[in-house]
Amino acid sequence: MTYNPQQIIARGPRLVSESAAEAIDGDVLLEGATYSILEEDEDRNIWRIDAFPTTEEEDARLQEVLAGFPELTVTADQLADADWLAMALSGLPPVRAGRFFVYGIHDRGRAPDNTVNLRIEAGAAFGTGHHGTTVGCLIAYNDLLKSKRFDRVLDVGAGTGVLAIAAAKTGTRVAVGTDIDPVSVRISNENAKLNKCHARFVYANGLDHRLVRSDAPYDLVFANILARPLVGLSMAIRGALKPKGLVILSGLLRTQERFVKAAYHSKGFRTVRRIHRDAWCTLVMQKV
Incomplete structure (x- = not known):
């Protein structure tokens, strides 16, 4: 049976969100899981985890791990039956990090002349330049x-x-x-x-x-x-x-x-x- 991709979103205080992210990192069943964590609302101390499971097993395990943190509000949104990764990337702005300018094909006309321009197409790989670790x-x-x-x-x-x-x-x-x-x-x-x-x-x-x-x-x-x-x-x-x-x-x-x-x-x-x-x-x- 084909898995229908969905996005799992968890929101909560910073320390709880970081602990949940650390639990995902440390889970052997989630070694290949794709997720991000960022500050969504500084004034209200709300941090957000976005996870994108690719199999039913990974989906179930992510939800099980997140359920271990009751202070998090966890929701799951079904993704449209389309190339959702390409659609998501097409909406990402280019990234400037010092002399480096990272962009995708949708922004190829916006690269400055005075930067080291890196055209990066992600496909199914990690590292568009938007993630805090890559930046x-x-x-x-x-x-x-x-x-x-x-x-x-x-x-x-x-x-x-x-x-x-x-x-x-x-x-x-x-x-x-x-x-x-x-x-x-x-x-x-x-x-x-x-x-x-x-x-x-x-x-x-x-x-x-x-x-x-x-x-x-x-x-x-x-x-x-x-x-x-x-x-x-x-x-x-x-x-x-x-x-x-x-x-x-x-x-x-x-x-x-x-x-x-x-x-x-x-x-x-x-x-x-x-x-x-x-x-x-x-x-x-x-x-x-």
Whole structure:
């Protein structure tokens, strides 16, 4: 039986919403779940989780997890039988993050002349540039570029490829991305062609790929995934970096920041910077 897509919306106070988002992240049955969390009404302290299940099982599990937080108001809206993802993306405005301007085909005539323009078509992959984690990574990278360039860059969990493509378009000679989803790998390679850049993307579990090993060590690693995988990959990321190399970590909630920082500090990293956007945190750390 074909699953009819729907959008699950949960609203509640910030701390409860962040705890619910952390519960989604930590649930092994929801490892591939797509959701976002943002502040909807600052004056009333209302935060909102939007989740987009793709199967009946994922739908049921998301609703079960959210039901564990009675302070949340949870609703579900049936999505029209159409390409709802494309329709939703067509209504998203372009994103400006420092020198970077991220846009889709519907905004191709609006790209300025004085920015690094990244045309990103999401398809079924994560990373249009609108999510707080992606914006945080781009802002962190933009600021690092003010003082240095990065010859070799690795993007772990590349999604649409936006971060590796941003690197390739700002002077990086070797830009490699990995993802555990073959659809994301296809989309990211298509986006590299759209942007006429040399970024390459491969299917890999973390950093386990011949191309990733052959191009190491890297000056910079992006890892915009989830908190637990970030911790699990901390030693592998350290091994892939040059001495004094940098890593930009995101995909973690503010409530998970201490957990991730502790894991990287124990592996010989120091914190350079942190960026908060909505409920999300981006960390810049250096191998010491």
